[in-house]
Amino acid sequence: MVESLLKFVTEENLFSHEDKLLLAVSGGVDSMVMSQLFLNAGIEFSIAHVNYNLRGAQSTGDRDFVAAWAKEKGIEIHVREVEQAEYVSKDSIQMKAREIRYDFFNQLCEEFGFTKLATAHHIDDSFETVLLNLVKGTGPKGMRGIPVRNGYIIRPMMFAYRQQILDYAKAYGVKWREDPSNSKTEYQRNIVRHKVTDVLKEINPSLQDTFKDTLVRMNGAADLLEATKKAILEEHLQAGKSSLLLKTTWLSPGDQNLLLLSEIMSDYGLNFRQSRDMMRCILEKEVGKLFETPRFSLNVDRDSIVIVERKSLRSESIMINENDYNTQIGDTTIHFEVLSKPGFGLEQHIAYLDLDKVTWPLEFRQWREGDRFVPIGMKGKKMVSDFMIDTKIPVSLKGDVLVLISGGEIAWVMGHRISEKFKISNKTKRTLKISLGHA
Numbered sequence: 001m002v003e004s005l006l007k008f009v010t011e012e013n014l015f016s017h018e019d020k021l022l023l024a025v026s027g028g029v030d031s032m033v034m035s036q037l038f039l040n041a042g043i044e045f046s047i048a049h050v051n052y053n054l055r056g057a058q059s060t061g062d063r064d065f066v067a068a069w070a071k072e073k074g075i076e077i078h079v080r081e082v083e084q085a086e087y088v089s090k091d092s093i094q095m096k097a098r099e100i101r102y103d104f105f106n107q108l109c110e111e112f113g114f115t116k117l118a119t120a121h122h123i124d125d126s127f128e129t130v131l132l133n134l135v136k137g138t139g140p141k142g143m144r145g146i147p148v149r150n151g152y153i154i155r156p157m158m159f160a161y162r163q164q165i166l167d168y169a170k171a172y173g174v175k176w177r178e179d180p181s182n183s184k185t186e187y188q189r190n191i192v193r194h195k196v197t198d199v200l201k202e203i204n205p206s207l208q209d210t211f212k213d214t215l216v217r218m219n220g221a222a223d224l225l226e227a228t229k230k231a232i233l234e235e236h237l238q239a240g241k242s243s244l245l246l247k248t249t250w251l252s253p254g255d256q257n258l259l260l261l262s263e264i265m266s267d268y269g270l271n272f273r274q275s276r277d278m279m280r281c282i283l284e285k286e287v288g289k290l291f292e293t294p295r296f297s298l299n300v301d302r303d304s305i306v307i308v309e310r311k312s313l314r315s316e317s318i319m320i321n322e323n324d325y326n327t328q329i330g331d332t333t334i335h336f337e338v339l340s341k342p343g344f345g346l347e348q349h350i351a352y353l354d355l356d357k358v359t360w361p362l363e364f365r366q367w368r369e370g371d372r373f374v375p376i377g378m379k380g381k382k383m384v385s386d387f388m389i390d391t392k393i394p395v396s397l398k399g400d401v402l403v404l405i406s407g408g409e410i411a412w413v414m415g416h417r418i419s420e421k422f423k424i425s426n427k428t429k430r431t432l433k434i435s436l437g438h439a
Contacts, residue, residue, distance in 0.1 A: 001033075001037060001168050002037055002041050004159055004160070005038075005041060006041055008158070008159035012149065014116070014149060014154045019115045020046075020112075020113055020114045020115050021043065021045040021046070021115075022046050022048055022078075022105065022109065022114040023038065023046070023047050023048070024105065024117060024119045025047045025048065025120075026062065026066075027176060027177040028179060029166060029174075030157065031119075031120040032069070032169070032176040033165045033169050034120040036174050039075075045075065046077065046112075046114070047070050048078050048079075048117075049062075049067070049077060049078070049079050049080070050079075050080045050082065050104060051079060051080065052082050052097055053081065053082050054097075055180075061177065065175075069175075078108055078112075080104040082097075083377075086376065103382065103390070107382075110380060111380060115152065116153075118153075119154075120155075120157050121157060122160050123158060123159075123161050123162075123208060124161055124162040124208070126211075126215065127207075127208070128193055130143055130145045130211075131192050132188060139259070139272070140218065140222040141222055144219050144222055161208050225259070225260070225263060232250060232260060232264070235250075236248075236249070236250055243306055243307060244306075244307040245304050245306060246264070246307060247303060248303055249303055251279065251283070261275050261278065261279050262275035268293060268295070268298060269294060269295060270293060270298070278298070278300065278305075281300045282300055282305075285302070286300060287301060288301075295400070296310060318364045319363055321361045333436070334364065334434060334435070335437065336432065337432075337435070338430060338431070338433075339430065339431040340429075340430060340431075341431065342425075342426075342431055348415050348416065349435060349436040350434065351404070351411075351414070351418050351433075352418075352424050352431050352433055353411055353418065353431070353432045354424055354425065354431065354432075355428075355429075356430060358406050358411070358422065358432055359406045359407030362404060362406055363405040363406075364402055364403075365402065365405070367384045367385075367413070370383075373387075373409070373411075374420040375387060375420065379420070384413060388416075393416070401414070401416070402415075409421060409422075
């Protein structure tokens with residue numbers, strides 16, 4: 001299996017001798033086999049482990065197991081301990097845990113100079129992802145599965161099936177920790193893994209090999225779609241002083257053109273159904289039809305779509321003094337309240353800050369390129385732009401994100417995340433509660 005790993009790494013050009021590698025290791029069979037294969041291949045690497053502290057002694061056991069293995073093999077390990085308070089979010093615990101995990105990985109790469117992060121995803125994981133995307137609704141991009149590489153993230157185990165990994169672990173004595181939650185069918189992925197996949201294998205015993213071939217074809221189809229989209233934009237998109245003009249003379253009835261239009265319009269915040277409605281308006285010459293997204297206005301003209309970026313009402317900085325309990329920024333109202341005890345809540349539109357850490361006046365403004373802050377739970381600073389990518393804030397909404405600044409530091413990416421430097425602790429005596437609303 002070492003040979004298969006090295007062959008896959010070479011074919012996919014995943015990393016070189018100049019790269020500094022970090023392996024994400026949970027202690028499960030997939031990541032432990034990946035670590036052992038890298039070790040057997042003589043590849044230098046360090047380990048990152050996140051202790052989510054969600055399963056009591058089992059979580060601690062996972063951490064100690066991975067740490068003991070790393071010590072025995074002489075491998076550097078970095079461990080992140082997650083506190084329960086960090087799970088306060090409108091997102092599911094799984095989504096929040098993922099965010100914490102990748103924030104930690106990003107921090108390690110920035111601090112220690114790691115150039116590649118390897119995760120142990122394999123072919124079965126990719127298959128499950130495609131099935132889930134199909135059930136929820138997806139376009140060609142959702143049929144790609146899990147990419148072998150995504151920026152600095154690489155997936156060197158994507159050549160192997162889950163059963164191959166298990167067989168290798170048993171044959172070569174690779175120890176691992178079993179997560180009991182993997183067998184619970186309350187999670188969508190586990191339903192696919194334990195119920196759907198087995199039924200599909202009864203229909204097609206060669207399901208996994210068939211999927212590998214299908215994945216290659218779907219990736220090719222998605223690349224072809226992207227190339228066609230790019231060619232259309234190069235020929236038909238014109239930039240004016242205050243708007244973009246997309247000529248529609250290329251558009252004619254047909255699902256292929258609807259697909260192309262929806263892919264283009266998704267960049268401006270339109271979903272597939274809105275794009276279908278837009279195509280109908282274009283073909284039926286319904287001139288003047290207006291489509292609006294949070295960031296763009298798109299107007300159907302005679303032979304073009306006029307795309308105008310909507311001006312933000314929040315472009316200027318607004319300074320707020322200590323006694324200003326209510327403030328209006330565009331269509332957003334901001335209300336302040338001082339609490340004599342630590343505050344706590346789950347609402348995304350409310351922030352609780354340690355008042356004694358706040359410096360007046362406060363500044364509210366739109367986020368800017370280059371802005372950095374320390375998301376709660378992290379030690380190092382993170383670009384606000386990277387934070388929005390990691391938390392999957394839609395492109396169409398990014399222009400409306402506001403930040404609260406105290407003493408030159410971002411204390412809150414409003415509606416999304418407060419800063420570690422301003423969080424409530426057991427030493428907090430007074431709390432500043434800030435609530436967002438709409439006029």
